[in-house]
Amino acid sequence: VKIRTPRAATYELFYWPSIQGRGELVRLALEEAAAPYADVARLTKKEGGGMAAMLALLKGKGLAKGQLRPFAPPFLRSGRYLVAQVANILQFLGPRLGLVPADEASRVEAHQLQLTVTDLFAEVHDTHHPVSTGLYYEDQKKEAKDNARNFLTERMPKFLGYFESVLVANANANKKSKGRHLVGARLSYVDLSLFQVIEGLRYAFPRALGRFEKTIPRLVELRDRVGDRPNLKAYLASDRRIAFNEDGIFRRYAELDVDA
Amino acid sequence: VKIRTPRAATYELFYWPSIQGRGELVRLALEEAAAPYADVARLTKKEGGGMAAMLALLKGKGLAKGQLRPFAPPFLRSGRYLVAQVANILQFLGPRLGLVPADEASRVEAHQLQLTVTDLFAEVHDTHHPVSTGLYYEDQKKEAKDNARNFLTERMPKFLGYFESVLVANANANKKSKGRHLVGARLSYVDLSLFQVIEGLRYAFPRALGRFEKTIPRLVELRDRVGDRPNLKAYLASDRRIAFNEDGIFRRYAELDVDA
Secondary structure (H helix, E strand, O other), rough: OOOOOOHHOOOOEOOOOOOOOOHHHHHHHHHHOOOOOOEEHHHHOOOOOOHHHHOOOOOOOOOOOOOOOOOOOEEEEOEEEEOHHHHHHHHHHHHHHOOOOOOOHHHHHHHHHHHHHHHHHHHHHHHOOOOOOOOHHHHHHHHHHHHHHHHHHHHHHHHHHHHHHHHHHHHHHHHHHHOOOOOOOOOOHHHHHHHHHHHHHHHHHHHHHHHHHHHHHHHHHHHHHOOOOHHHHHHHHHHOOOOOOOOOOOOOOOOHHHOO | OOOOOHHHEEEEOOOOOOOOOOOOOHHHHHHOOOEEEEEHHHHOOOOOOOOHHHHHHHHOOOOOOOOOOOOOOOEEEEEEEEEHHHHHHHHHHHHHOOOOOOOOOHHHHHHHHHHHHHHHHHHHHHHOOOOOOOHHHHHHHHHHHHHHHHHHHHHHHHHHHHHHHHHHHHHHOHHHHHHOOOOOOOOOOHHHHHHHHHHHHHOOHHHHHHHHHHHHHHHHHHHHHHHHHHHHHHHHHOOOOOOOOOOOOOOOOHHHHHOO
């Protein structure tokens, strides 16, 4: 699998080129499905991409008829569609990539769980930027410590405990899922997002996650199984997977990492 | 229109009984459509409601087969469905209440805008609770001031400027909308949510909104038109509309309200 140029791509993803961030949840779905896509802002201008292409659309330049200017990255272009908001993009891609069950009830459920992931991401972001996204981390370090302590001792356990309980409930509701999936009997985009949640939390808060992981064995197993899927394994080992770093959502600052 | 008891209600809304909060975006859609609904936690136990009914479902008690335990209120029960997350609920209700266009492109667009409202609500909440939801406002007042200043001078103008530009764009894309609606040619749940955004911001930040409103004339007009719709006008004048207060998302703390 290579990053395709827009010419050959069915899907064009527009997101910041140097971080995993929220866009990674979309990348994982496209990679798992081996979908032909371009990660536009990571391409050169010659290849038909670059940051300028993304920023132009954010300013409303180059929109096709009926396309809505996005409020913020990530957004996805496919045919006449220009779709923004991660959960909305995944809802759009799910049926097209075979990453969500066909019935309405399961789709509502998958989307509901995905929106809970959105909330979790927002709270993780707030651990290092509680006062303002416009300020440096160094200028809100004290507040970040307070926020992170609350997140790691109250919110993170609540979120992960919830997703763990969803795996148990789905094991009972869908015997065929064998407890391996959050929704329905097969892999969905929600499973992929929970892989990223665990990976990100492990990166940012190794101390907090350490012991806590014993309380979420099914999520840890899910993370392992997803990471072992052939397409994802190849992706994670490739240079298309951007390394975690301190510009993304999940940041490793030792001073924020306390016991859960 | 009266609050119906669950027996007669097609829709049961579960949300905190003493605040508008996020649940208000669902109430507005149900009220505009004159849908038969019960605001369950506001009913007495005798009427078949109360907080206990909501808390039981949050603990997973009383779920029907296939229903997913919600992570947090609000959630909506209708037939075999139990749907959580405001934007997900509105996406579910939209077609059923005639509050979203029929084509997929418009629905993706409406949902995308609704998720941007979700983001705005989260940022408004952070203005008074930047450090932790578990702490009192009084214990994070200093940080709240910093957060609110950033919100009112940077983020709020960006959000409202964006929605104003969507009204302009839709006026061109859908002549029939006459610039009156954010999506398509008719009223949608997104219009109702923007009414609440303006109402809430006016309540919480009268100083900041004051002058700034001149820069968003179409949103102000939209707010006026929505508030004048017969069903909503009756609702807003009724005791079903909970007054704004300092337990909700939009809180009036004079010390946070600075010029935009």
